[in-house]
Structure formats: structure tokens, C-alpha cells
Amino acid sequence: MKSNNGDKAVSTMVKLVATLLGLPWIEVITEAWKLGRKILRGLADEGMYEVLEYESTLELQDREGKKAVFRKRKKVRYLQNNIIAYQDYGWGDGEHFQDYHAKPGIPVDRYKAGYKTYILLSLREVKNRGDEDEFHIQWKIKNGFLKPDGFWETDISSRTRYMKVQIIFPKERPPHNIRLVENNIQRTKTLENDSINQLPDGRWQLTWEIHKPRLYEHYILRWDW
Numbered sequence: 001m002k003s004n005n006g007d008k009a010v011s012t013m014v015k016l017v018a019t020l021l022g023l024p025w026i027e028v029i030t031e032a033w034k035l036g037r038k039i040l041r042g043l044a045d046e047g048m049y050e051v052l053e054y055e056s057t058l059e060l061q062d063r064e065g066k067k068a069v070f071r072k073r074k075k076v077r078y079l080q081n082n083i084i085a086y087q088d089y090g091w092g093d094g095e096h097f098q099d100y101h102a103k104p105g106i107p108v109d110r111y112k113a114g115y116k117t118y119i120l121l122s123l124r125e126v127k128n129r130g131d132e133d134e135f136h137i138q139w140k141i142k143n144g145f146l147k148p149d150g151f152w153e154t155d156i157s158s159r160t161r162y163m164k165v166q167i168i169f170p171k172e173r174p175p176h177n178i179r180l181v182e183n184n185i186q187r188t189k190t191l192e193n194d195s196i197n198q199l200p201d202g203r204w205q206l207t208w209e210i211h212k213p214r215l216y217e218h219y220i221l222r223w224d225w
Contacts (some may be wrong), residue, residue: 049079150224
């Protein structure tokens with residue numbers, strides 16, 4: 001009797017092993033690994049908020065490039081709970097963040113990491129997932145555009161739905177040979193003439209916009225003037 005039970009157990013085990021070996025385990029493990037990567041990447045890319053709209057304007061105020069003002073509007077939707085601060089940053093030639101203003105938020109800290117300067121804004125209230133804010137930020141730049149060629153870079157550090165970048169040039173010094181550089185994919189294209197128009201006061205305005213820019217891309221507008 002014991003021998004029969006043992007034979008049945010061995011037979012069952014053999015069938016189970018044969019069934020398991022018959023499955024495409026390599027494919028199953030590979031697909032599971034791919035799915036896990038997608039989930040982890042999605043969580044990592046989600047961040048604290050998504051950007052619904054981002055508009056920025058760089059105004060060059062004199063033909064020598066000594067004075068400039070940068071303004072931006074960023075509408076965000078929070079993706080996490082208990083958010084109490086927002087981090088702003090910038091970089092470039094010259095002296096940035098002069099006469100810095102932000103609304104909402106109060107600057108409570110400023111530090112430099114690498115070539116970027118970061119400013120921490122206290123929101124003075126707690127934001128939760130689904131809440132929205134619209135930031136209006138402005139600062140002055142001194143001696144930032146003294147060369148015969150210039151550039152302005154916008155980094156996409158959060159998932160963004162829409163972005164528009166404008167650069168205003170003095171009446172006496174319009175830009176030419178305007179290029180858009182997408183740094184990560186190493187692609188450069190010349191912008192058409194319809195990307196720039198003359199304002200009623202004679203100044204020149206360059207406008208470039210994009211829907212759903214690539215996450216972590218560095219979009220650089222370059223020009224000669």
C-alpha cells in the first residue's frame with residue numbers, strides 16, 4: 001500500500017515538473033521584468049506635480065545685452081499629498097535672480113548645486129493630490145547677453161502638457177539665424193521666419209511653443225544678433 005502511494009506521489013511530481021518545464025518561463029520572467037520596470041519608471045517620473053501650462057518670456061532691454069528681465073507663468077497640478085514648498089531654479093551667464101518675485105510662495109532658502117541656483121518657496125499652506133496652483137515668477141538678469149550670439153534654455157523636469165517660450169529683442173538689434181536645439185536627442189533645426197514678429201513699439205518677439213515636450217529634454221533657443 002505504501003509503495004503504491006509512493007509511486008503515485010512520484011508520478012504526480014514528474015507530471016508537475018514536466019508541466020512547469022513546458023511553460024515558457026524565460027518569456028514569463030522577461031515580461032514580468034519589463035512590467036516591473038514600467039511601474040517603477042512611472043512612479044519615478046510622476047514627481048510632485050505635473051505642469052498643465054508653462055509660459056515664459058525673456059525680455060532683453062538694451063542692445064548691449066546688459067539688462068534683461070525673465071518672467072514665467074507655470075500652472076501645476078499636485079500629484080502627492082502634504083506638499084508645503086515649491087522649488088524654483090535657473091542658470092546662465094551674468095547675474096541672475098536680482099529683484100526676485102514669486103506669487104504664491106515666499107523665498108525661504110537659496111543655494112547653488114553645480115551650474116544651477118535653486119530657490120525654495122514656502123507655500124504657507126498644505127497642498128494635496130489634485131490641488132492646482134499658478135505660479136507667477138520674475139527676476140532680473142545683469143550682463144547676461146553680452147556676446148554676439150545668445151541662447152536661452154528650458155529644461156523639462158516634470159511631466160508637461162504645454163509650453164511656450166518667448167524672447168523679446170530691442171528694436172535696434174533683431175535676432176537672425178534662430179535655431180532650436182533639442183540637446184538630449186542631438187537635433188538642431190532652424191526656425192522659420194514666422195516665429196518672429198515685430199511688436200507695435202518696434203521691438204522683435206520670438207515665439208516657440210510645443211505640446212507635450214519630452215520629459216528631461218533640454219530645449220535651447222539659439223540666435224545671432
